[in-house]
Amino acid sequence: MRLLKDGTQVKEYEHNITLSVHTKCPEKYKLTDLETGQQYLGNTPDSENDLSWNRMTNSNRPNKNFDFDVNELALVESAMKYRIGRLNIRRGTVVKESSRTNIDNEIKQIYTLLGKIHNQKVWYRPKDGRFQGGG
Numbered sequence: 001m002r003l004l005k006d007g008t009q010v011k012e013y014e015h016n017i018t019l020s021v022h023t024k025c026p027e028k029y030k031l032t033d034l035e036t037g038q039q040y041l042g043n044t045p046d047s048e049n050d051l052s053w054n055r056m057t058n059s060n061r062p063n064k065n066f067d068f069d070v071n072e073l074a075l076v077e078s079a080m081k082y083r084i085g086r087l088n089i090r091r092g093t094v095v096k097e098s099s100r101t102n103i104d105n106e107i108k109q110i111y112t113l114l115g116k117i118h119n120q121k122v123w124y125r126p127k128d129g130r131f132q133g134g135g
Contacts, residue, residue, distance in 0.1 A: 003035070004034045004035050005036075006067075008034075021042070023042075026052060027042055030042070039055075039065075040053035041053065041054050083110060084111070087106060087107050091104070
C-alpha cells in the first residue's frame, strides 16, 4: 500500500502500469503525483524517444497548490468570519469616508474568498437518495 499526501491509502502493484493520454494539445495537461506532490507539465516531444512530461520546479513560481485538511480549512474560514466581525465594528467608529471605503473593500475581498472556498467544497449526499439536512 502507498500513503498519499491526503492520508488515503492506495494499492501498489508488483508490475508497472502505463497510463496514456492521447491529445492534439499536450501542453494543456498537468500531472500531479499524489504521493509526493511533484507535478509535471505535458510537452510536445522533439523525437520518439523524448519525454512527454516535463517535471515542474518551484523556482520563480508561486505555490498554487496548498495542502489543508478539512479542520485547517474550517479554521481559516472561522478566522475570516471573525475578521469580518471586527471590521464591521470598526466601520461603525471611523470618521473618514476613505477609511470606511477601505474597510468595505476588505470585507468584500474576504466574502469573495469565502465564496471561492464554499464553491470548491464537495457536499456529501447519501447514495440512497434520502434527504440529509445541513442546518
